[in-house]
Amino acid sequence: MKFSLLxxxxxxxxxxTILVATPSIAQSAPAADDGDEDDGQIIVTAQRREQSVxxxxxxxxVTSQEALERQQVNQISDLSRVAPALEVQQAPNLGTGGGGxxxxxxxxxxxxxxxxxxxxxxxxxxxxxANITSLFDVERVEVLKGPQGTLFGLTTSAGVINIATRxxxxxxxGGRFRTELSDAGTLGSEYGRQLVQGVVNLPIxxxxxxxxxxxxxxxxxIDRNTLTGELDKHxxxxxxxxxxxxxxxVVTVNLIGEYSDSVDERGNDFFxxxxxxxxxxxxxxxxxxxxxxxxRDYCTNSPGHAENELLAGSLQVDYxxxxxxxxxxxxxxxxxxxxxxxxxxxxxTYPTRIFSGPGFSGVDLFTQELRLASDSSSPxxxxxxxxxxxxxTVNNPSPFSIKVTLPNGAVITxxxxxxxxxxxxxxxxxxxxxxxxxxxxxxxxxxGARYTNEEVNVFTDTLTGATGSSGVTIHNFSWxxxxxxxxxxxxxxxxxxxxxxxxxxxxxxxxxxxxAVTTIIKEEIPTSxxxxxxxxxxxxxxxxxxxxxxxxxxxQGQVCNTTQTGGLQCVPQNIGxxxxxxxxxxFGGRVAQGWMLNxxxxxxxxxxxxxxxxxxxxIIGGTQLANAPEWKATASxxxxxxxxxxxDFFISGDMVFKSSFKVAQxxxxxxxxxxxxxLGGRVGIRGSxxxxxLSAFVRNLxxxxxxxxxxxxxxxxxxxxxxxILTTTGFRQVGLALDYEF
Numbered sequence: 001m002k003f004s005l006l007x008x009x010x011x012x013x014x015x016x017t018i019l020v021a022t023p024s025i026a027q028s029a030p031a032a033d034d035g036d037e038d039d040g041q042i043i044v045t046a047q048r049r050e051q052s053v054x055x056x057x058x059x060x061x062v063t064s065q066e067a068l069e070r071q072q073v074n075q076i077s078d079l080s081r082v083a084p085a086l087e088v089q090q091a092p093n094l095g096t097g098g099g100g101x102x103x104x105x106x107x108x109x110x111x112x113x114x115x116x117x118x119x120x121x122x123x124x125x126x127x128x129x130a131n132i133t134s135l136f137d138v139e140r141v142e143v144l145k146g147p148q149g150t151l152f153g154l155t156t157s158a159g160v161i162n163i164a165t166r167x168x169x170x171x172x173x174g175g176r177f178r179t180e181l182s183d184a185g186t187l188g189s190e191y192g193r194q195l196v197q198g199v200v201n202l203p204i205x206x207x208x209x210x211x212x213x214x215x216x217x218x219x220x221x222i223d224r225n226t227l228t229g230e231l232d233k234h235x236x237x238x239x240x241x242x243x244x245x246x247x248x249x250v251v252t253v254n255l256i257g258e259y260s261d262s263v264d265e266r267g268n269d270f271f272x273x274x275x276x277x278x279x280x281x282x283x284x285x286x287x288x289x290x291x292x293x294x295x296r297d298y299c300t301n302s303p304g305h306a307e308n309e310l311l312a313g314s315l316q317v318d319y320x321x322x323x324x325x326x327x328x329x330x331x332x333x334x335x336x337x338x339x340x341x342x343x344x345x346x347x348x349t350y351p352t353r354i355f356s357g358p359g360f361s362g363v364d365l366f367t368q369e370l371r372l373a374s375d376s377s378s379p380x381x382x383x384x385x386x387x388x389x390x391x392x393t394v395n396n397p398s399p400f401s402i403k404v405t406l407p408n409g410a411v412i413t414x415x416x417x418x419x420x421x422x423x424x425x426x427x428x429x430x431x432x433x434x435x436x437x438x439x440x441x442x443x444x445x446x447x448g449a450r451y452t453n454e455e456v457n458v459f460t461d462t463l464t465g466a467t468g469s470s471g472v473t474i475h476n477f478s479w480x481x482x483x484x485x486x487x488x489x490x491x492x493x494x495x496x497x498x499x500x501x502x503x504x505x506x507x508x509x510x511x512x513x514x515x516a517v518t519t520i521i522k523e524e525i526p527t528s529x530x531x532x533x534x535x536x537x538x539x540x541x542x543x544x545x546x547x548x549x550x551x552x553x554x555x556q557g558q559v560c561n562t563t564q565t566g567g568l569q570c571v572p573q574n575i576g577x578x579x580x581x582x583x584x585x586x587f588g589g590r591v592a593q594g595w596m597l598n599x600x601x602x603x604x605x606x607x608x609x610x611x612x613x614x615x616x617x618x619i620i621g622g623t624q625l626a627n628a629p630e631w632k633a634t635a636s637x638x639x640x641x642x643x644x645x646x647x648d649f650f651i652s653g654d655m656v657f658k659s660s661f662k663v664a665q666x667x668x669x670x671x672x673x674x675x676x677x678x679l680g681g682r683v684g685i686r687g688s689x690x691x692x693x694l695s696a697f698v699r700n701l702x703x704x705x706x707x708x709x710x711x712x713x714x715x716x717x718x719x720x721x722x723x724x725i726l727t728t729t730g731f732r733q734v735g736l737a738l739d740y741e742f
Contacts, residue, residue, distance in 0.1 A: 042542065044142050046162065047434070048151050048383050049373050054534045057446060057484045057494035059546045059584060061085070061143040065166070067598065068138060071636050071654050071680070072180065072697060072737070074195060074217070076120070076133055077729060079161065081656050081678075083143040084600040084632045085584060086118075086161070089708040102145050102159035103548065103580045104606035104628030105526070107502075107556055114505050114572065115426070117158035117524070117556075119148070123165055123256055124327075125314045126153065128365040128391050130335040132163075132310070134238055134260065136197045137213035139164045145584075146528045146548060147500025150434050150448040150480045153387055157502035157526050157552075165256075168201055168209035168244040175200035175742055180697070182735030184220050184231060190703065190731035191221030191231070208245040214238065215260075222731050225266065226288045226299040227348070236262035238310075250320040257313045264306040270342065270725065271711060272296055275670055277720035286349040293705045296726060298346035302355070306340045324374045333365040338396075345715045351405045352716050359398025359419065365391045384433035395422040421461040424506055428454035434480065444484040446496075452476045458506040458518055470518050476501045490536035500526040505556060507572035522574050526552040541589035550580045559615045559665055576609035578625065599635045604628065614665040616712045623667060627708075631659040646688050650695075653681040663710040663724065670722055671710045678704050682737070693739040703732040 042053040046060050053062055061083040063073070071081060077088040087101040100106050100118030107117045120127040135141075142162040149156050176199040184192040199213040219234040238260035245253040276284055276291035284291055287299035314331040341357030371385035402415040434448025457471035482496030502524035532546035555578040559571050582605055588598030606625045614620040624630055638652035656678045664671040679702050684695025707724035714723030 044140070044162075045164065046142055046144050048371065049381075053542070054490065054492055054536060055484075056534075057482055057492075057496055057532070058148075059085075059145040059530065059532055059544070059548070061145075061586065061600065063141045063143075065139055067636070068135065068141065069178075069739075070596075070638055070652055070682070072682075072699065073141075074135055074180075076131070076135065076161070077727070078135070079141060079143065080729075081654065081680075082141075082598075082634060082636070084586075084602040084634050085145050085159075085604075086143050087627055089627050100158070100161070101627060102143070103550065103582065103602070104604050104625050105158040105550065105552060105555075105578065105580055114507075114556075115155045115503065117155065117502055119152055119154070119156035119160045120163070121152060121160055122163045123254070123314065124316055124329045124369075125312075125331040125333075126155065126367055126389070128155065128333065128363070128367075128389070129393060130310060130312065130333040130363045130365050132258075132260070133262075134215050134217065134236065135163070136215040136238070137166045137199050137211070137240065139166045146530055146550065147478070147480075147498045147526050149452075149478050149500045150432060150450050150498070151383065153430060153432070153450070154389065154428060154452070154454070154501075154503060157500040157524055165240065165242065166199070166211060166213075167254075168211040168242055169203075170206065170209050170244075171203050172201055172209070173203055177740045178738070180735055180737045182733050187734040188732060189734040191219065191728055191733060193220070193728070193733065193735070194218045204245075207247070208243070210244075211242045213240050219728065222296045222726060222728055223270075223272070224297050225303060226297050227301065230266065232303070233265040234262070235265070236260065250322075252318040254316040254318075255314075256316075258310070259312075260308075260310045262306075262308045264304075266303045266305070270304070270344065270346065271714060271723035272298060272726065273714065273721060274707075274710075274724050275720070275722040277718055280350075280715075280718055280721045283347060283350045287347065291721075293724075296731075300343055300346045300348045302341075302343050303346055304340075304342045305358070306337070306342075308335065308337050310335045323377065324372055327369070327371045327373065329367070329369045329371075331365075331367045333363070335363045337361045340398075347715070350715065353403045353405075355399070355401050355403070357398050360396040361394060363391065363393050365389070379438040380435060381437075382433065382435035385431075387430040387432065388428070390425070390427040393424040393426075395420075397421050418462075421459075423459045425457045426454070426503070428452055428503070436484070442486045444486075445482075446484065447479075447481045449477065449479040450501075452478070452501060452503075454503045456504055456506055460518060468518060470506065470520065472504050472506075472520050474504060474523050476523065492534045493532070494534075495531040496529075498526075498528045498530075500528065502526075502556065505572055519572075521556055521572050522554045524552060524554050524556045524574075526550055537587075537589075539590070541587070541591070544586045545584070547583040548581070552578045552580070555609075557665075559613075575612055578606060578609060580604060580606035582606075594641055595637070595639045597635075597637045599633070601631075601633045603631055605630060608665075614667065616666045616668060618667045620665055620667055624661065626662050626665050629658040629661040631657070633657040640686075642688065643685065648686055648688055649684075650686060650693075651681070651683045653679070655679055658706075663707050664712060666712055668712055671712065673706060676702070676704050676706070678702055678706075684737070686739075691741050693737075695737045697733075697735055697737055699733040700729070700731060705730045 043050050044053045046056045046058050063082045080088050085103050120131050144160040147157050148160045152160050178197040180195040182189045182193050196216045202210045216237040221231040223232040240258040243255040272295050273291045274293050289297045312333040316329045319326040338360030339358035344354040368388045373383040374381050397419040403413050405411050430452040432450035436444050436446040438444050455473045459469045461467045478499050478501045480498040484494040504523045505521035507519050507521050528550040530548045535543045537543050554574045557575040582603045584602045586600040591597045606628050608620050610621040612621040634656050636654040640648045640650035643649045660675045662672050680699045682695045682697040686693030710724040
């Protein structure tokens with residue numbers, strides 16, 4: 001797949017115009033402070049400008065580099081442990097859409113035309129459906145809650161995960177090496193993982209520097225093939241290069257390139273059976289498998305295979321006009337998946353077997369943003385801009401077959417097709433702006449709006465002469481307004497009303513059916529009310545409280561079930577109006593010398609609309625949304641004390657509590673995961689100058705087997721049997737960690 005050369009050329013021309021406008025030589029400028037805990041100033045870009053988190057009228061959870069490493073947050077999915085309002089539950093290798101929920105609202109779907117409700121933005125660039133998964137060399141992560149489309153655009157109707165990687169430093173040569181090592185079966189670790197990260201900062205000139213960072217992760221498990229006794233293996237690695245250059249005293253250039261690749265050998269953490277009826281239990285026993293919540297076993301000679309490759313680049317140019325900064329951000333992202341193959345049941349002793357693949361798919365995303373942001377020297381602060389996005393998603397034909405072993409041993413294939421070619425094009429342009437006006441020294445009013453024109457088209461080809469196409473064009477006006485009151489320099493009150501937007505989806509009714517009818521899922525419109533308090537407490541402590549109510553019209557959901565032919569059928573649909581109501585509390589910072597503490601709590605009542613039918617035919621209207629616990633709390637702490645003049649001893653711990661929640665759209669008690677605590681911690685020594693550290697760690701000490709998804713009547717529509725997807729977050733890991741900085 002190729003990007004639009006015309007669009008790329010136009011964007012480069014914009015950036016070049018900004019560059020050549022100021023040919024004089026610049027002095028180097030220091031990077032913005034990302035969080036001085038001594039004075040309580042935590043700087044964020046939640047409103048597309050650098051501000052103290054206290055002054056931002058948005059509920060935001062900020063996690064610094066130190067906190068991320070303290071809790072060993074190495075993947076996007078790990079962020080659920082530090083942000084109470086966030087759940088990340090992307091099922092492996094089931095498509096690019098969905099995966100995140102904020103305050104219970106999100107999209108989880110297997111369809112290629114789907115986009116998430118929780119946007120991921122890295123270094124000012126929307127990731128679209130070509131998302132990153134690993135986190136390394138990160139300066140901070142901001143989780144913005146509630147609709148954020150006014151400033152962040154598409155795929156942010158529930159919120160944003162805003163990630164800033166580390167900037168290069170002028171005049172500094174240095175680097176860093178980190179590793180985490182664990183082995184399956186050693187010290188109680190349920191799986192093995194070897195993580196290696198490296199960073200080097202290279203000075204080029206007084207006004208230029210480069211930062212190169214790399215990441216490798218090798219995982220053994222969690223799934224195990226009982227035929228061979230071997231654990232599944234997953235390998236991933238990535239490389240990022242970032243150039244920072246100031247050609248003049250008013251121009252700053254950020255050029256970023258990244259590449260990542262991942263391979264799943266022998267399996268991909270797909271469904272395992274945790275409750276079996278007598279017939280299925282007999283089949284499992286023949287393989288040496290016992291159904292349970294902890295079951296991670298399968299038995300097959302053809303388990304499957306998955307590969308994912310990502311190539312991306314971005315160019316950001318900032319031009320200081322004096323009183324305002326003009327910013328151009330141009331980005332290209334390309335993701336290719338395949339060859340991906342899947343044995344859905346992975347039970348060679350079962351008479352019915354379903355195979356999908358090998359198949360190939362890909363996503364190409366081009367974005368261009370031009371933004372003008374004022375400084376804070378006048379009563380009126382504003383940000384205005386233009387945005388263009390074009391995302392092309394292609395699913396190449398993937399064979400699908402069902403094989404049945406007859407009592408006499410003969411094998412027949414009642415279903416076999418070559419799949420279909422599916423192409424989805426999602427393009428949009430937008431005009432946006434948001435302003436804050438200081439009515440007095442204490443009172444501020446804010447207002448913003450965004451006009452979006454989005455066009456979504458799909459083309460299908462069964463390769464047998466049957467083709468089809470459909471599309472839709474949407475014109476949308478979203479907005480935000482509110483008030484903010486400064487009680488004191490360290491205490492702020494705010495209240496906002498926001499109307500968001502999430503674009504339509506083009507859905508295929510049954511991925512296993514090459515003649516499935518294409519349908520249009522209507523755009524999703526959230527309206528959110530929020531009031532909040534932010535206060536700096538003492539030196540380095542921050543307290544936040546908010547209450548929210550979000551009403552989502554045309555909520556985009558889906559219902560999944562297993563068909564009588566053994567297929568997995570997931571049908572996207574608008575399920576009506578969903579309302580999320582609740583409150584959040586957080587408190588954290590430096591409690592005392594050597595003691596850090598961060599806590600968070602959310603209560604969230606988010607129900608399915610009345611009368612909605614679940615995946616098993618039961619009425620789920622009025623019940624809590626799947627994967628959305630009503631209560632969730634997080635806490636992390638670290639204490640350190642000097643051992644010698646050059647060495648400190650430290651101990652840290654973290655906790656996540658979730659009330660019971662269902663993992664499928666059903667009232668069946670067997671898909672309800674119980675309330676539980678998940679604990680983790682570290683203990684070790686480090687240099688007093690933080691140049692090195694050595695520690696032992698444990699994640700999920702309680703070994704809670706929390707699934708990300710469940711299916712009723714799995715496999716093959718068998719009543720009384722249930723399948724679930726487990727990932728590494730659902731098993732204990734114990735290991736050693738080493739960190740060295742030079």
